[in-house]
Amino acid sequence: MSENIPVNLYTIQKPLIGETAQNKRLTPLTRDPRNDVRHVMIRYKGKLPYRPGQSVGILMPGIDPLTGKPHKLRLYSVASVSVGDLGDSQTVSLCVVRHFWDNPKTGEKKIPGFTSNYLCDLKVGDCVTMTGPVGRHFLLPEDFKKRDLVFTATGTGIAPYRGMLKEMFEAGFQGRVWLYFGVQYQDVVLYDDEFETYRKHKNFFYVKAISREEKNPIPDVVPTRENRMYVQVKLCQDKKLLSEVLAKPDSMVYLCGLKGMEQGIFPVLDQIGRELKIQGTLVEKLKAEQRLRVEVY
Ligand code: NAP
Numbered sequence: 001m002s003e004n005i006p007v008n009l010y011t012i013q014k015p016l017i018g019e020t021a022q023n024k025r026l027t028p029l030t031r032d033p034r035n036d037v038r039h040v041m042i043r044y045k046g047k048l049p050y051r052p053g054q055s056v057g058i059l060m061p062g063i064d065p066l067t068g069k070p071h072k073l074r075l076y077s078v079a080s081v082s083v084g085d086l087g088d089s090q091t092v093s094l095c096v097v098r099h100f101w102d103n104p105k106t107g108e109k110k111i112p113g114f115t116s117n118y119l120c121d122l123k124v125g126d127c128v129t130m131t132g133p134v135g136r137h138f139l140l141p142e143d144f145k146k147r148d149l150v151f152t153a154t155g156t157g158i159a160p161y162r163g164m165l166k167e168m169f170e171a172g173f174q175g176r177v178w179l180y181f182g183v184q185y186q187d188v189v190l191y192d193d194e195f196e197t198y199r200k201h202k203n204f205f206y207v208k209a210i211s212r213e214e215k216n217p218i219p220d221v222v223p224t225r226e227n228r229m230y231v232q233v234k235l236c237q238d239k240k241l242l243s244e245v246l247a248k249p250d251s252m253v254y255l256c257g258l259k260g261m262e263q264g265i266f267p268v269l270d271q272i273g274r275e276l277k278i279q280g281t282l283v284e285k286l287k288a289e290q291r292l293r294v295e296v297y
Pocket of ligand 1: 075076077078095096097154155156157159182183184185209210211212225228230231232256257258259260261262264295296297
């Protein structure tokens with residue numbers, strides 16, 4: 001039961017101090033800093049019993065010059081399996097994009113986000129202060145093995161699925177799983193090699209939505225910014241198949257990534273619900289039956 005999953009073993013007052021074991025760029029150097037995404041592996045001593053779908057907090061050292069206070073805790077989804085990339089339960093990995101923001105008050109543009117840039121710049125051996133693990137919502141259900149699961153991700157929101165899929169296939173997953181993954185360019189599809197190898201499993205379906213290289217052919221049905229190809233368009237194109245999947249009472253839908261993706265995906269789910277002639281909306285039904293998991297920020 002998810003209530004038994006440990007959370008908050010480490011806090012701001014009592015953090016876990018780890019050390020950077022790896023900082024690997026996942027995207028080509030030819031892409032601009034906005035597409036600089038890192039796989040950061042942190043080694044620790046002691047116990048940090050996390051599951052894919054949980055997050056850890058990162059406490060960047062120093063004072064935030066904007067507030068004059070210590071930097072705020074930032075949460076990052078775990079991108080590794082429960083035993084870590086090295087299999088010894090002594091590492092946790094994160095998938096981090098170098099974040100930039102615009103300040104509407106000052107008009108200043110492309111301001112580097114503190115914690116994401118700090119993580120992207122870590123060198124092997126650098127100390128990292130962590131809290132957590134956090135979250136019991138975005139987990140696989142205990143009885144996942146025979147369920148049909150629809151995973152949707154935008155950008156670094158792919159993090160939890162990397163660990164989940166590995167654990168699912170290692171555990172002899174017998175249901176079907178779809179991974180709908182949206183990124184800007186074909187060469188910034190994070191962990192693409194790993195996901196491609198899962199195609200050997202006949203119950204794995206991998207669908208990429210490459211927003212800046214593919215056009216949305218159904219903008220009247222699923223509107224997207226500048227008619228870009230987004231995951232919700234791919235979901236809509238697979239509507240017939242997904243209605244069969246989502247008609248099953250134990251199938252589940254997961255969303256992870258950019259805040260706002262749910263506003264594009266929910267209407268497509270509701271279209272599917274109308275075809276299924278369910279009472280009310282499909283999103284409400286999935287929520288009520290705890291079959292919908294959303295992690296967007
Ligand atoms: P990104 O590169 O900005 O976007 C990924 C893809 O999503 C792009 O193809 C983008 O298209 C598309 N997209 C933009 N708006 C969309 C919408 N409304 N609906 C569907 N697709 C949309 O993503 P990112 O920079 O990696 O950011 C990922 C987000 O996930 C961040 O906000 C992060 O905080 C959050 N997140 C991260 C983690 C983690 O552990 N790292 C975990 C959970 C959530 P265009 O840009 O071409 O329009």
